[in-house]
Amino acid sequence: MDPVVALEIGTSKTVVLVGEMREDGSLMITGKGEHPTTGIRKGEIIDPESVVNGARKALAEAESGSSVVINELVLAVTGGHIRGTVHNGTVPVGESDGVITGGDIEEVQELARAVNLPEDREMIHTINQNYSVDDHEPVINPEGMVGAKLSLDILVFHGVRSLLLTTHAAVGRIPMEIQDTVFGGLAAALAVLTPEQKRSGAVVIDLGAGTTDYIAYAGEVVACGGSLGVGGDHVTNDIMIAFNIAQARAEKIKKEHGRALIPEVVDPPRLALPAELGFSGNVVNLRSLHTVINARMEETLQKIRRRLEDANVLTRLGSGIYLTGGGAHMRDITALAESVFGVPCFTGKARHVLSLKKGVDAPEYATCCGLLEYAFRTREQDGERPGSLLSSIFKTLLGRGR
Amino acid sequence: MFKLVRKDKGSVMRRVCVLGVGDGGSHAVDGVLGGNGGEGGEGTIAVINTDPAALAASRAVTKVQIGKQDGTIAGTGGDPLAGKAAAECDIEMIRGLFTDCDALILAAGLGGGTGTGAAPVLLGAARAAGVMTVAVVTTPFLFEGQARRATAQAGLQAITAAADFVCVIDNDSLFAGAGAEGDLAAAFARADEALAGGIYSMWLMLTQPMLISVDLSAFMTLAAKGSGACRFGFGSASGAGRAHAAAKAVKEGPVFKQGEALRASGAALLCICGSHDITLQEVGDLVGEIGASMPEDADLQIATVINEAWRNRIFAAVWLADRRRTVTPVPRPGTRQAAAAATPPKPGTKPTKPAQKELEFEPAGTTRGPFKNMTATILDGEDLDTPTYKRKGIELEK
Known part of the structure; x- marks a missing residue:
């Protein structure tokens, strides 16, 4: 199949992956580009120009590595403003004998999707959850069932329109066409979870630099999801304030020495930061460092726990919780997550990914791999239709291979 | 100890314009119109906002949208400069409100864009039209974050300079001692109620026949006895x-x-x-x-x-x-100001700068770091941009 390009403009880095779907269903990453992002805070663009420049560099690297000319891509969006809410539609069953037909299902889908969001918000996805017939137990496919009314719950992901449009405008300035926009948390879940895990119930938490995104599958459907405007940058900022050191230094000691749990014995107890030009040197108490990190990360996970409880999914997680994103590298983070959620927690990595590039199965690439996965799935569903957007895009993309 | 101020019963009733600016001000004016029945007072009741949606929701009779020409079409996004620009741009339209009144009671919630930015401009225009100006404002809750507090602080200074009399309601103090139990909606409703109460009673005092009466000059005297603003x-x-x-x-x-x-x-x-x-x-x-x-x-x-x-x-x-x-x-624990406030100056050393002046600059940058110009991440009533260990009061080993 034709290659697909994924772009994630994260708060700390911009990642581009070029992927092809192989016949056995595994994803082959043929190109990768990466560049540190500047101009984004908490997932939101504050300096479009430097965001565009960073994305251009990442794209150029991916192009030269994969011998593909890129002019179209699938884009991940995130930000604390993105929310998943459940909406419901109900229609009377049309036929007199009460047998539910495809027509009824289409009708209820249309009704449920006609969501009336606040003026400033824009829909990103609608995901069907469950149908129910005459308020009985939820079913996945009601076709052929008998009843008087048919309802459908859908999960709608939406965000602040101006912020989403700012991201779109930035990508347009690269210039690139956007073939699809996907919520980053959803993409990470697509890459990480197997169908069995989704069936038995699982959560993916993407610990990004600017935001923490989550998606929960329970009862075979996406039960809830969303994004908190808190991430690794907050951990770094806390360290900066606690020890009165500069951002780059705080980031470094976070990565090299930070722990999400406070060990009983901290050895060595202190870390000396040697003096440099413009920095008079400092000594960091490592127990305090772990305390600062632990307080922040536990709080963030507790906030997600509350949301999972509100959606009634915490008790329905047969397959546990998977952590992706750069934050998944934090030492002891899975142990902390287990103590917060009380279910097994793992580092989430994109499955079925073969790569010519090293390290693409690391947790921070899960979102981008998921974007590719999403693009191929939507292509399977509607890409065959003649003249569809996707097929026309990829004709041009392939024709210009270098 | 106290004295009564007499007022000539036969005097002409004052015409007072009650003006809600921004979202907080609009809610307060709604509170005056709703909760107290809106009875009794004489004069114009108007709301001014940059956000047409918020204007549409208000119960006030006169609604003025500002900033339209300026391109501010859906609020200022919390930027007081945008609020100021919007008011300056449409000042001619606003002047009409002041042509037929003797006193202006302006209500605003400080910390956002429209109320904070536009209020000083409006007060200035009213004063220029020979109208007595009274500003009743609220300062933000602590949980709204340092950035909003800093914005409010700057706004309050501008308002104090522009108005004849300023009355400040500190939102946070409404809840001191109430614990962390109250929910967010109730907190804001309570703040709006306090603001509405302040405006309503002042409105009545200025317009209603009184058994024992005071007039605006009594407020001025009061202001002069304090630091310029009243609680x-x-x-x-x-x-x-x-x-x-x-x-x-x-x-x-x-x-x-x-x-x-x-x-x-x-x-x-x-x-x-x-x-x-x-x-x-x-x-x-x-x-x-x-x-x-x-x-x-x-x-x-x-x-x-x-x-x-x-x-x-x-x-x-x-x-x-x-x-x-x-x-x-209030200096946050751990900041330089707190340390400076805690340690008495060494004998013989002369304080180089007045401490008060320094306080005004700092609070925004100290704990918010790279997030200081961003919308604060407020979840469950907490500003998550402030370090968790600080909010939870966790002591760090040195």
Whole structure:
């Protein structure tokens, strides 16, 4: 199949992956580009120009590595403003004998999707959850069932329109066409979870630099999801304030020495930061460092726990919780997550990914791999239709291979 | 200890314009119109906002959208400069509101874009039209973040400079001692209620016939005795023993720090609102109780407004001149200011700068770091941009 390009403009880095779907269903990453992002805070663009420049560099690297000319891509969006809410539609069953037909299902889908969001918000996805017939137990496919009314719950992901449009405008300035926009948390879940895990119930938490995104599958459907405007940058900022050191230094000691749990014995107890030009040197108490990190990360996970409880999914997680994103590298983070959620927690990595590039199965690439996965799935569903957007895009993309 | 100010009964009733600016101001004006029935006062009631949606929701009769020409079409996004620009751009349209009035009561919630930015411009325009100007403003809750507090602080300075009289309601103080239990919506509703109470009682005082009356100059005098801005607090009660209960609510309420603010203040203005069923005994009790909780040499002026809307009820509004600045940023533990405040200066060393001046610059940058210009991440009533260990008061080993 034709290659697909994924772009994630994260708060700390911009990642581009070029992927092809192989016949056995595994994803082959043929190109990768990466560049540190500047101009984004908490997932939101504050300096479009430097965001565009960073994305251009990442794209150029991916192009030269994969011998593909890129002019179209699938884009991940995130930000604390993105929310998943459940909406419901109900229609009377049309036929007199009460047998539910495809027509009824289409009708209820249309009704449920006609969501009336606040003026400033824009829909990103609608995901069907469950149908129910005459308020009985939820079913996945009601076709052929008998009843008087048919309802459908859908999960709608939406965000602040101006912020989403700012991201779109930035990508347009690269210039690139956007073939699809996907919520980053959803993409990470697509890459990480197997169908069995989704069936038995699982959560993916993407610990990004600017935001923490989550998606929960329970009862075979996406039960809830969303994004908190808190991430690794907050951990770094806390360290900066606690020890009165500069951002780059705080980031470094976070990565090299930070722990999400406070060990009983901290050895060595202190870390000396040697003096440099413009920095008079400092000594960091490592127990305090772990305390600062632990307080922040536990709080963030507790906030997600509350949301999972509100959606009634915490008790329905047969397959546990998977952590992706750069934050998944934090030492002891899975142990902390287990103590917060009380279910097994793992580092989430994109499955079925073969790569010519090293390290693409690391947790921070899960979102981008998921974007590719999403693009191929939507292509399977509607890409065959003649003249569809996707097929026309990829004709041009392939024709210009270098 | 207190004196009565007499007013000539035959004088022409003042025309007062009550103006809500921004979202907080609009809510307060709605509160005046709704909660108190909006009865009694004379004059124009208007709201001004940059956000047409918020304007549409307001109950006020006169609604003015500003900033349209300026390109501000859906709010300022919390930027006071945008609010200021919007007001300056449409100032001619606004001047019309002031042509037919004697006094302006402007209400705004500080910390956002429209109220903070536009209010000083509007006050300036009103003053230029020869209108007495009174600003009743709220300062943000602590949980709204340092950035909003800093914005509010700057806005308050501009407003104090532009208005004849400023009354400040510190939102946070409404909840001091109430614990962390209250929900967010209730907190904002309470703040709007306090703001509405402040405006309503002032509006009545300026427009209604009074048994014992004061006028605007009494407010000016009061302001001059304090630091330029006043605190506002109120208590309301009905039924038997209502005078005592209302006084108790004022004295022991969080706004006046359980009476601490009263004890520290040198001057206050007490307005007692009630219907014709109010007795001399009740007025005497109220004045006596409030007076007793203030220093002996304090200057307490009183006024009473009679309106049938207050049947069975007593509403006691108190404006208090602070002896110190009303809104002083509290240094956060661990910052340089806190350390400086804690250690007494070494003998022989001369303080180089007045401490007050330094305080005004700092709070925004100290804990928010790279997030200082961003929308604060507020979840469950907490500003998540502030380090968790600080919010939870976790001690760090040195």
